[in-house]
Amino acid sequence: xxxxxxxxxxxxxxxxxxxxxxxxxxxxxxxxxxxxxxxxxxxxxxxxxxxxxxxxxxxxxxxxxxxxxxxxxxxxxxxxxxxxxxxxxxxxxxxxxxxxxxxxxxxxxxxxxxxxxxxxxxxxxxxxxxxxxxxxxxxxxxxxxxxxxxxxxxxxxxxxxxxxxxxxxxxxxxxxxxxxxxxxxxxxxxxxxxxxxxxxxxxxxxxxxxxxxxxxxxxxxxxxxxxxxxxxxxxxxxxxxxxxxxxxxxxxxxxxxxxxxxxxxxxxxxxxxxxxxxxxxxxxxxxxxxxxxxxxxxx
Numbered sequence: 216x217x218x219x220x221x222x223x224x225x226x227x228x229x230x231x232x233x234x235x236x237x238x239x240x241x242x243x244x245x246x247x248x249x250x251x252x253x254x255x256x257x258x259x260x261x262x263x264x265x266x267x268x269x270x271x272x273x274x275x276x277x278x279x280x281x282x283x284x285x286x287x288x289x290x291x292x293x294x295x296x297x298x299x300x301x302x303x304x305x306x307x308x309x310x311x312x313x314x315x316x317x318x319x320x321x322x323x324x325x326x327x328x329x330x331x332x333x334x335x336x337x338x339x340x341x342x343x344x345x346x347x348x349x350x351x352x353x354x355x356x357x358x359x360x361x362x363x364x365x366x367x368x369x370x371x372x373x374x375x376x377x378x379x380x381x382x383x384x385x386x387x388x389x390x391x392x393x394x395x396x397x398x399x400x401x402x403x404x405x406x407x408x409x410x411x412x413x414x415x416x417x418x419x420x421x422x423x424x425x426x427x428x429x430x431x432x433x434x435x436x437x438x439x440x441x442x443x444x445x446x447x448x449x450x451x452x453x454x455x456x457x458x459x460x461x462x463x464x465x466x467x468x469x470x471x472x473x474x475x476x477x478x479x480x481x482x483x484x485x486x487x488x489x490x491x492x493x494x495x496x497x498x499x500x501x502x503x504x505x506x507x508x509x510x511x512x513x514x
Contacts, residue, residue, distance in 0.1 A: 228273055231286070249309045253284045265319075268321065269326055272326040272327050279330070307333050349364035350381065376411050386398060392426065421493055425453045446479075461494065
């Protein structure tokens with residue numbers, strides 16, 4: 216929201232400019248701090264999507280950058296001189312010169328990263344604060360509160376990977392595999408290999424595998440009766456992991472690898488690596504499991 220061309224409560228951070236005002240509003244001001252110039256037009260749908268995102272990011276930067284908006288329908292000359300052929304287009308000026316830019320509507324996280332590249336760290340934004348609060352709620356045992364916080368973060372930024380992964384994990388922990396899969400589907404295809412997305416996808420796959428295994432008692436009895444029944448031991452490892460008995464799951468897979476490395480086309484080692492992927496590299500069970508695996512393979 217603009218008030219007389221300025222961000223409410225932060226005078227001068229955001230304003231509209233004209234061809235005549237460009238030299239003062241952009242060139243001169245960029246000698247003090249970076250100035251972002253948002254080239255837009257009233258008929259441009261993506262411009263309307265970007266406006267609240269970039270205005271919020273500039274306000275969050277608390278004076279490290281300024282935003283100048285230029286309607287190219289009314290003032291086409293500057294955009295033409297800069298070779299801008301598609302809008303929205305945002306060009307960053309520093310020391311009187313264009314130094315960086317991007318085109319098209321962008322999510323808050325990317326706009327923030329763009330500003331931080333110009334002006335240094337901004338601190339956590341609203342979405343990041345919501346995700347952090349959601350994790351705090353989970354630690355306090357407030358799953359309902361965490362759910363509301365994750366949902367709020369995704370409403371502000373539907374493609375935020377931390378919120379997607381956290382919300383999907385919350386559903387998975389509550390036994391809602393299909394709900395977790397639905398939330399995971401919100402992740403952009405080009406972010407499929409992000410560590411947070413990889414971890415929750417692996418956890419979902421493990422949950423689906425474990426869902427068909429039933430109670431651990433029967434599997435434990437099979438292993439006790441025949442320690443060489445690798446399939447029963449493998450299934451037991453999956454079932455134990457589903458019950459968060461991670462160290463025991465690791466030990467059963469290590470036992471298979473030790474007894475028969477080639478069993479099921481190295482299936483026990485591959486499953487162990489999937490565990491590590493789902494748990495995260497710094498999880499205690501991952502660290503201990505990797506140590507046991509390394510000792511077995513390289514001693």
